[in-house]
Amino acid sequence: MQLIRNGEFVADDFATVGDEDALPDGAVIVSLERWQKERDALTARNTPLGVRLKSGQEPSAIAEDIDKLKVVALEFPVYRNGRAYSYARLLRERHGYKGEIRAVGNVLRDQFHFMVRCGFDALEVADNITPEIWAESVGAFSLSYQPATDGREPVLSLRQRLAARASAREAV
Amino acid sequence: MYRYDEFDYQIVNERVAQFRGQVARRLSGELTEDEFKPLRLMNGVYLQLHAYMLRVAIPYGTLSSKQLRMLAHIGRKYDRGYGHFTTRQNLQYNWPALKDMPDLLHDLATVEMHAIQTSGNCIRNVTSDQYAGAAKDEIEDPRIVSEIIRQWSTFHPEFSFLPRKFKIAVSGTPDDRAAIRVHDIGIQIVRDGKGAIGYEIYVGGGLGRTPMIGKKIADFVPKEDLLAYLEAIMRVYNMYGRRDNIYKARIKILVHEIGAEEMKRQVDAEFAEIRKTGALHLPAEEVARIQAYFAPPAYETLPDESTELNKAVLADRDFANWVKSNVAAHKVPGYAIVNISLKPIGGTPGDCSSDQMDAVADIAEKYSFDELRVTHEQNLTLADVRKKDLPAVHAALKAAGLATANINLITDQIACPGLDYCALANARSIPLAQQISERFSDLDRQHDIGELKINTSGCINACGHHHVGHIGILGVDKKGVEYYQVTLGGAADEKTAIGDIVGPAFTEEQIVDAIETIVTTYLSLRQPGERFIDTYRRTGIDPFKESLYATH
Amino acid sequence: MAQHSRKGAQFQALTANRLADGIVVYLTSDNRWSESLQDADVAEGKEAGEALLARAQPTVDDNIVVEPYLFEIAREDGGIRAASVRETIRQAGPTVRLDLGKQAELPGVHR
Known part of the structure; x- marks a missing residue:
């Protein structure tokens, strides 16, 4: 596994810990269950915290805690399960979450583009993914028809700007 | 119709490039079949019984003549000279090679077409009314x-x-x-x-x-x-x-x-x-x-009555029958909607040869503002034909073997590809449709029976929409033998209904006779002006059950 | 994968589709893939069937064929034929287009 964060291949500075594991020093990512059970103790550690949501654990479950979290890891149990795309968008667009949204689980190269568009800024990917593959995959489409979370200007508004420029030229 | 601008072109071309890379990775072995399968399925490429199948999107069923000519060309160049129009208003090629797929998609993109989202768990091609506009x-x-x-x-x-x-x-x-x-x-x-x-x-x-x-x-x-x-x-x-x-x-x-x-x-x-x-x-x-x-084409101001049409109807019985079943009313005076049946007697519903596609493209160019439609009932439609041109259109269609006069009649059947092509099918659909078509080939009898929709699917996935056929036929497999289950009373229009199962399934030998029994039962029960579906809604399933199973 | 062979089938052969063009092929006794069913190696009994299936794996790994599976066959008139309608159609071509598929060169498979 390697971590790509904002397009860079980086060392993972968070440890993902199981529900029964002792907490190591430093930044950790825990399950929603552990977070709900040990919220106060975890917060008191004063180290960066992340929560991992399984498919079916909706972002609303952590909506109140968003300021406390540096990472929300969203699980793709299998690439076909696309629930987490909606979860990522809701975290960003509905709950105003500004921290890292990390794609974990069955994260395949042909989906990087979709994930980035939905607000994921970190992806745990297989070891055979190279920076070249990342670049090719995430850049497969230079245009998008629909607005999403990545702030990319959709085709519709590109068209409107083009039309506005054309009519401005005509006016001159 | 809609035309791509630079943005649309770029997106489709980038998709072709992406898929070219994916196919290359598969052929070189960089991708396993397990890894590749979801990728090809995102682009309408299936592996069927004999070969790969490619499903091409025809958005809301609208095509230009130029696009249809390209579909014909692709049929010749990469396939076996034909294509199959589906109940999703799409076109399927049954024999393309995987290695040719990127070039095929490139050719398609030159006429603003693609196979994007024609399979996979995504939003599929949007379908619509063939009479649109x-x-x-x-x-x-x-x-x-x-x-x-x-x-x-x-x-x-x-x-x-x-x-x-x-x-x-x-x-x-x-x-x-x-x-x-x-x-x-x-x-x-x-x-x-x-x-x-x-x-x-x-x-x-x-x-x-x-x-x-x-x-x-x-x-x-x-x-x-x-x-x-x-x-x-x-x-x-x-x-x-x-x-x-x-x-x-x-x-x-x-x-x-x-x-x-x-x-x-x-x-x-x-x-x-x-x-x-x-x-x-x-x-x-x-x-x-x-x-x-989608602004209306440049319609001429015409009288609604056409003397040329009226004369031809009187002079030519074939033509008159075709007008009666295949021509529909148009909103503009002097114009008509022409339905082209892809259900010749004994033929494969929805199949169209490359030569026929070229012929239809020529006819559409000359007589219907260069545009045509695919229907979810697996036929084609020329939406804007001058009434006075109908005799010429009919003659041109006849020359291409496309003048079958049976729209909405019993031989205008929907059928999925079935076990002759499809890897999921349990039973064949097309031969059944062909046998029924031959049994009821007599046109006078078809008109006497009136509107009757028979839909056949070769498996429970229901690509042949059997649930909503007035008569629905579902192929099932019983220990390697094909059986056919019949439903009655389905409809897909504004009074949509799911058909009722009439009883135990029939064998391949029994099924056509069973359909005939259903039809004769309807004819004996119907009141003046009633279509099959009206009679069925009035009488319910019992009289049909009785005549089908009482003697068995 | 769907079950294509009956439990307890006596004779089985192995089929797949060729990766590059999708054409139906059969594994021969010398581990080639032939387009003709008549060239297919025939396994008698369950164990021989499993051994036949195992022999396909290297060619799957080499990206020559995809989705290999066993299917039931019957011996007749010195040749072999597929036991099911499905495999007969795969072997010959669509029953509604006798000019297409392998039946173009192999008439009489669909009767």
């Missing part, structure tokens, strides 16, 4: 909103891995020719009390293993909010649709399990939130831009 009682051309939806749904990052495939259909007239109530989302264009145009929304319809009729969850969604509303439905489905069981993953099961009221509540809540952000607000200028592409 020409129908008399049309509120608005449904292709405008269909194109808007096509663009919004193409590579939608949030909705490309839905629980299951997702189909949207749009109707612009009260008469529903697009079967909107058996789609995941059905959109009915309506006018409110103040004359504003908006959309009535049905959700949760579908066929397959668990047929369901869509439930209305909105009476009027304003035009500018349509995409926000659709996005709300999709999000509710993506988050709550079942992913534990492939047979329970369609939105119809979600709607069924939580109820239409609760579905409406969830969608409304999500819609209110999405609407707040304004990101999906549809600007009137964009609607107008797309609407302009």
Whole structure:
């Protein structure tokens, strides 16, 4: 596994810990269950915290805690399960979450583009993914028809700007 | 019709390049079949019985002559000289090689076509009314909103891995020719009390293993909010649709399990939130831009009566029969809608040779403003033909073997490819349709029987829409032998109904006789003016059961 | 994968589709893939069937064929034929287009 964060291949500075594991020093990512059970103790550690949501654990479950979290890891149990795309968008667009949204689980190269568009800024990917593959995959489409979370200007508004420029030229 | 601008071209060309890379990686062994399969399925490439199959999208069933000529060319160059029009208004090639697929898609892209989202668990090709723009009682051309939806749904990052495939259909007239109530989302264009145009929304319809009729969850969604509303439905489905069981993953099961009221509540809540952000607000200028592409063609001012037509009807019985069944009323005086039957007696429903495609392209260019439609009943439509040109159109179609006069008659059957081509099928569909077609080939008898829709599917996936055939036939496999189960009383129009199973399945030898028994039972029961479906609705299933099984 | 062979089938052969063009092929006794069913190696009994299936794996790994599986055959008139309608159609071509598929060169498979 390697971590790509904002397009860079980086060392993972968070440890993902199981529900029964002792907490190591430093930044950790825990399950929603552990977070709900040990919220106060975890917060008191004063180290960066992340929560991992399984498919079916909706972002609303952590909506109140968003300021406390540096990472929300969203699980793709299998690439076909696309629930987490909606979860990522809701975290960003509905709950105003500004921290890292990390794609974990069955994260395949042909989906990087979709994930980035939905607000994921970190992806745990297989070891055979190279920076070249990342670049090719995430850049497969230079245009998008629909607005999403990545702030990319959709085709519709590109068209409107083009039309506005054309009519401005005509006016001159 | 819609024409690509630089942006549309770029997206489709980038898709061709991406798929070229994926195919190369597969052929070189960099990708295993397990890894490649979902990628090819995202682009309409299936592995069937004999070879690969490619499904080409024909958005809302509209084609230019140039596009149809390209489809003909591809049929010759990469396939075996023909294609198969489907109940989703698409075209399937049955024999292309995987190694040729990138070049084939490149050729398609040159005429603004693609295979994007023709398979996979994503929003599929939007389907619509083949009479769009020409129908008399049309509120608005449904292709405008269909194109808007096509663009919004193409590579939608949030909705490309839905629980299951997702189909949207749009109707612009009260008469529903697009079967909107058996789609995941059905959109009915309506006018409110103040004359504003908006959309009535049905959700949760579908066929397959668990047929369901869509439930209305909105009476009027304003035009500018349509995409926000659709996005709300999709999000509710993506988050709550079942992913534990492939047979329970369609939105119809979600709607069924939580109820239409609760579905409406969830969608409304999500819609209110999405609407707040304004990101999906549809600007009137964009609607107008797309609407302009579907502006009415340059109709001539003509008298509604055509003496040429009237003379020809009197002079030529074949022509008169064809006019009677295949020609429909047009909104503009002096014009008619021509349906081209792809159901020749004894032929394969929906199949069309490359030569026939070229012929239709020529006819459309000359007589119907260079454009044609594919219908969900696997026929073609020329939407804007001058009445006085009908004799010439008929003659040209006849020369191409395309003048079968049977639209909406018993030999105008829907059939899926079935076990002759399809890897999922349990039984053959096409030979059955052929035998029924031959049994009822007598045209006078067909007219006497009147409107009767027989739909045949080779498996429970119901690509042949058997549940909504007036007579539905479902092929089943019993220990390696093909059997056929019959349903009665289905309909896919504005009075959509799921057919009732009539009783135990029939063997291949019995099934055509059984259909004949059903037809003769109807003829003996019908009251003046009743179609088969009317009689069935009046009498119910019992008299049919009796005549089918009493003697057995 | 779907079950294509009956439990307890006596004779089985192995089929797959060629990766590059999708054409139906059969594994021969010398581990080649032939387009003709008549060239297919025939396994008698369950164990021989499993051994036949195992022999396909290297060619799957080499990206020559995809989705290999066993199916039931019957011996007749010194040749072999597929036991099911499905495999007969795969072997010959669509029953509704006798000019297409292998039946173009192999008439009489569909009767």
